[in-house]
Amino acid sequence: MKRLPAGFLPSVALDTGSDVPMYDQLSEWFRRAIIDGRLRPGQRVPSTRSLAKELDISRIPVLSAYEQLFAEGYLETFIGAGTCVARAIPDEVLKPANAAEYASPKHASQSAPRKVAQRVDGLRTPPQTWANNQGAFRVGLPAIDHFPITSWSKFINRHARRPPIEQMVYGDPMGHLPLREAIAEYLGTVRTVRCDASQILITTGSQQGLQICAHALVEPNDPVWMEDPGYPGVRQAFRTVGADIVPVPVDEEGLNVDEGIRRNSHARAVYISPSHQFPLGMTMSAARRLQLLNWAARTGAWIIEDDYDSEYRFGGRPLASLQGMDTDDRVIYVGTFSKVMFPALRVGYIVVPKDLVPAFAAVRDAFDTFSSTLYQAALADFIREGQFARHIRRMRMLYLERRTALLEAIDQYADNRLEVVGTHAGMQLAALLPPGVDDVALSIKVAKKGVSARPLSLCYAEPPKRGGVILGYSGANVHEIREGTRKLVACL
């Protein structure tokens, strides 16, 4: 059995007015804590000196209690490890002796769920068995095994070893200034976003970015256009503020603005992913972009531009952002490092119009104050010293190779039963299924074979006529892609 590190000692209750001697109370407390599992075998316990100090009593009763517990076999000592709960206490003895006393409260076993806030219903998602698998074809998963972890660790170590005091105290809700400067420069150069560092708000990813937008801009029951099909996380983000979500269909030119105006001409905000629509992958046409910007300028609506993976374009010039075309400061640009670094980093950003900065900073402050400074500082150097650009260049080549492998595999195995859309950019494509095939059932079936294929229908407001699957290719190697395609087609 492994020796456990010193855990937290549950609080020791001693009755100073009791007739029971102090050492007896203490040894009895330890016995019960060990038997009912609050102290685990191998767990370190405090030294007699520090326990006496903590309890503000003389060391003598502590010494006597420990001696007694040693004699009974509840405690043991190890050279260099101090005093631990004995590791030889059989597990069956460790079942809660006083289960009733420590069991979960009565309501945990009651069958009827207790009432929670009504908005939670709008946030629940169906069980997603396809999300249990990594590799082929997990959506949004970068090539983790190609991430330059050695060099990244050096940046982390640089900032972890001797952090300046500003990195260890409460900071600016807008984020770490050097990172904001690096992002502003990167976005200006690569994405034609017009901004300076004062407008960059660091978030814990796009999802938080969307939620901050919702809280800063939308009142309960305000209509908000959302692409249909679209990214389900957006629905969740806007439901937390009670927005009235208006699904607006997309076609080959992106969001259909005329249809949006027809459905609700006075929406408060619109969510779009114009560079690479999620999940169908088209790019919003220039004409539609101008139409949307004009409509927003006329009505005073906000445009929330989600630019989640546009670093990866295969062929053609990188597209300018919508924010860069906006002359009326109506676009709020949301970005993330989840795809270009790794999702667990939880760093993203919002480019906020200058006059809205105080409002957005206040929302961020109310949410969770600000993001961890260690990752922010390391990331700022990673960008400034060129590693970030190098990594993106390498991944662009790799994802191109993986996308080609997927298209070839579909060509070889699917016998024209899958219609592929959205292949020119990003990290995933969508494959439409033959009419009548239930995509959720298919996804569940292939998940059992270790393949993740996210059902397209769950991205729609209403079940679509034709189902499909979203296939992420960036996180799987060529062999996994071929095998995954073979299994997917076999399940059709």
Ligand SMILES: Cc1ncc(COP(=O)(O)O)c(C=O)c1O
């Ligand atoms: C379109 C889109 N927007 C936002 C996100 C959220 O990304 P993050 O990890 O930055 O919260 C995702 C994640 O897959 C996405 O696909």
